[in-house]
Amino acid sequence: MEKTVQNFGDKYEKCPMYYTMSILEGKWKWIILWEISRAGVIRYNRLRELLKPIAHKTLSQQLKELESNNIIHREQYNEVPPKVEYSLTKEGESVIPILSLMYQWGKEHRLEGEVLDDGSCMNA
Amino acid sequence: MEKTVQNFGDKYEKCPMYYTMSILEGKWKWIILWEISRAGVIRYNRLRELLKPIAHKTLSQQLKELESNNIIHREQYNEVPPKVEYSLTKEGESVIPILSLMYQWGKEHRLEGEVLDDGSCMNA
DNA sequence: CAGTATCCTGCTTGATACTG
DNA sequence: CAGTATCAAGCAGGATACTG
Numbered sequence: 585m586e587k588t589v590q591n592f593g594d595k596y597e598k599c600p601m602y603y604t605m606s607i608l609e610g611k612w613k614w615i616i617l618w619e620i621s622r623a624g625v626i627r628y629n630r631l632r633e634l635l636k637p638i639a640h641k642t643l644s645q646q647l648k649e650l651e652s653n654n655i656i657h658r659e660q661y662n663e664v665p666p667k668v669e670y671s672l673t674k675e676g677e678s679v680i681p682i683l684s685l686m687y688q689w690g691k692e693h694r695l696e697g698e699v700l701d702d703g704s705c706m707n708a
Numbered sequence: 709m710e711k712t713v714q715n716f717g718d719k720y721e722k723c724p725m726y727y728t729m730s731i732l733e734g735k736w737k738w739i740i741l742w743e744i745s746r747a748g749v750i751r752y753n754r755l756r757e758l759l760k761p762i763a764h765k766t767l768s769q770q771l772k773e774l775e776s777n778n779i780i781h782r783e784q785y786n787e788v789p790p791k792v793e794y795s796l797t798k799e800g801e802s803v804i805p806i807l808s809l810m811y812q813w814g815k816e817h818r819l820e821g822e823v824l825d826d827g828s829c830m831n832a
Numbered sequence: 833c834a835g836t837a838t839c840c841t842g843c844t845t846g847a848t849a850c851t852g
Numbered sequence: 853c854a855g856t857a858t859c860a861a862g863c864a865g866g867a868t869a870c871t872g
Contacts, residue, residue: 838867838868838870841864842865846859848860851854
């Protein structure tokens with residue numbers, strides 16, 4: 585699997601913050617997490633719709649990374665047509681407070697420009 | 709100045725979380741912030757020494773971005789040889805709790821591998 | 833429906849050398 | 853000392869087409 589985060593020297597990779605950053609970082613990870621959190625349970629194409637300009641490859645790749653980090657759970661139903669649902673794991677739920685704090689901070693400290701504060705981060 | 713964070717559509721850029729991420733994101737930003745926070749006040753070359761494999765260009769670039777976001781303060785003394793000190797602004801201090809939370813979370817949830825928890829994130 | 837497989841591009845990061 | 857300037861490269865992210 586492709587990695588989203590590059591290597592430093594060994595020195596920094598043992599830092600707990602590095603681990604957390606490696607999970608949250610990436611152009612879409614935090615948005616994906618936020619949306620899954622808001623939805624509770626969500627299907628692949630619905631998610632893709634919400635994040636509209638996102639590419640297939642990007643979405644599935646980041647979902648895989650999040651899954652392999654035990655942040656989200658992938659439930660596959662063996663039906664035709666296929667059905668896959670994503671939800672947060674316990675681990676995943678435990679990162680949401682970090683995102684909330686970032687949300688809070690951004691709301692209070694953004695210097696210029698309008699900010700949405702309805703929690704959607706969508707629909708301008 | 710070069711930007712560290714790429715554009716989505718307009719939709720996401722108004723999200724407060726996006727603003728926060730744009731400040732913290734980047735390979736070195738959070739480490740730089742953490743180190744300045746630990747030091748209180750720190751000179752350019754000392755910082756560079758702490759982050760050793762970092763490139764001149766990378767460091768000065770990220771410092772500039774942090775400065776323009778009003779996260780750090782750059783104090784320049786007109787002496788020979790030159791002396792420049794970096795410190796956190798009030799804004800900058802207010803992001804530290806986010807990093808602390810990330811530190812905490814990483815410590816508790818990291819799956820494998822050793823983790824340093826002395827707050828240094830350095831010196832393997 | 834929910835993905836891979838390829839191929840491609842631009843940006844972030846870096847190495848190195850020069851300067852006020 | 854504390855940076856810029858220039859040049860180069862690696863990789864995250866994306867477009868598009870194909871598949872179980």
